[in-house]
Amino acid sequence: MKKRLLSGLQPSGELTIGNYCGSIRQFLQFQKEYDSFLFIPDMHSITVVRENPDLLRKRIRRFVALYLASGLDANNCTFYIQSEVSAHNQLAWVFECLTCMGELSRMTQFKDKSTKLKNICCGLFTYPLLMAADILLYDAHIVPVGSDQKQHIELTRSIAQRFNHLYKEVFLVPKAVIPEVGAKIKDLQDPEKKMSKSNGDTNGSIFLLDDEKTIRKKISRAITDSEKKIYYDKTKKPGISNLITIYSVLKAIPLSITTKKFKNMTSYGDFKQKVIDAILETIVPIQEKYYQIEKTSLINEILDIGKKKANQIASAKYEKVRRLIGFGR
Numbered sequence: 492m493k494k495r496l497l498s499g500l501q502p503s504g505e506l507t508i509g510n511y512c513g514s515i516r517q518f519l520q521f522q523k524e525y526d527s528f529l530f531i532p533d534m535h536s537i538t539v540v541r542e543n544p545d546l547l548r549k550r551i552r553r554f555v556a557l558y559l560a561s562g563l564d565a566n567n568c569t570f571y572i573q574s575e576v577s578a579h580n581q582l583a584w585v586f587e588c589l590t591c592m593g594e595l596s597r598m599t600q601f602k603d604k605s606t607k608l609k610n611i612c613c614g615l616f617t618y619p620l621l622m623a624a625d626i627l628l629y630d631a632h633i634v635p636v637g638s639d640q641k642q643h644i645e646l647t648r649s650i651a652q653r654f655n656h657l658y659k660e661v662f663l664v665p666k667a668v669i670p671e672v673g674a675k676i677k678d679l680q681d682p683e684k685k686m687s688k689s690n691g692d693t694n695g696s697i698f699l700l701d702d703e704k705t706i707r708k709k710i711s712r713a714i715t716d717s718e719k720k721i722y723y724d725k726t727k728k729p730g731i732s733n734l735i736t737i738y739s740v741l742k743a744i745p746l747s748i749t750t751k752k753f754k755n756m757t758s759y760g761d762f763k764q765k766v767i768d769a770i771l772e773t774i775v776p777i778q779e780k781y782y783q784i785e786k787t788s789l790i791n792e793i794l795d796i797g798k799k800k801a802n803q804i805a806s807a808k809y810e811k812v813r814r815l816i817g818f819g820r
């Protein structure tokens with residue numbers, strides 16, 4: 492039997508090339524080897540902004556269409572929506588009662604996101620526990636993520652071990668899989684920050700559905716430096732290093748070879764043109780397929796199958812947990 496992979500991308504904004512490099516690319520790489528469970532964590536998406544309901548529903552479907560357009564195959568992957576499987580929040584409650592406030596206070600995502608908000612909801616604080624439930628319900632062996640999610644997977648591992656120790660070996664302890672290159676693509680306007688779906692300034696992110704003109708404009712305006720030399724140094728040259736990383740990942744060329752390739756180039760304009768070409772080579776075919784898929788009933792059909800399969804697995808696991816704790820009659 493194949494080992495299981497599980498991961499999700501919350502529909503908190505439109506998908507970026509950061510999500511592609513850190514996450515989707517790994518799903519593509521592993522989809523044949525692993526029984527892949529890819530879900531849309533719609534319940535996570537309201538931890539920061541309360542979205543327009545129609546927009547959120549559209550975005551959920553759009554994510555599935557983009558997964559398929561990127562090359563993920565419904566024969567290898569199970570696609571489902573988190574809120575359609577009630578065991579996720581049932582198990583999250585159990586985890587809330589097994590976790591101390593101090594552990595959640597240490598989560599850097601919470602610290603980062605909460606500093607930008609006026610009103611911080613409890614969900615933003617506790618969502619790593621819902622994430623732990625998302626993963627542990629399915630006995631996932633690996634969870635491919637970008638580096639910003641590493642800490643949450645470590646917490647998930649601790650919770651699994653804690654439950655197994657307190658009650659019985661019920662949960663498989665998962666492993667985070669983080670790509671060596673591209674695990675944290677930076678914001679084009681502020682290369683100290685991560686490129687994000689939901690950061691207010693859209694100029695810092697390349698979205699998978701951005702058109703060619705927008706991509707050209709965003710890369711041309713990406714923050715660099717005045718040295719006029721192209722080499723990789725994250726501290727001295729964060730902007731250029733970020734563009735080198737994007738190029739390397741999208742062209743599937745090791746960083747060292749990319750760096751050599753551009754060593755003698757002195758024009759940032761010419762270099763940026765190469766980065767634009769690499770982005771367009773990746774994104775345009777995805778967009779072409781996306782616009783075909785979104786018109787069909789395929790997304791609903793795939794999500795119906797996924798909903799049934801996910802519910803079967805998740806409710807059986809939650810039932811075990813319920814029995815062990817002593818809930819019910």
Ligand code: AQP
Pocket residue numbers: 499500501502503504509510512513514635636637638639640673674675676677685686687688689690
């Ligand atoms: N900039 C990035 N570079 C590499 N990987 C990234 N990921 C996110 N941004 C980058 C990875 O994509 C997945 C998305 O996880 P998520 O939907 O839970 O979102 P997130 O980690 O909170 O980051 P986002 O996509 O920027 O969303 P917002 O703006 O809502 O916070 C994860 O595997 C993540 O590591």
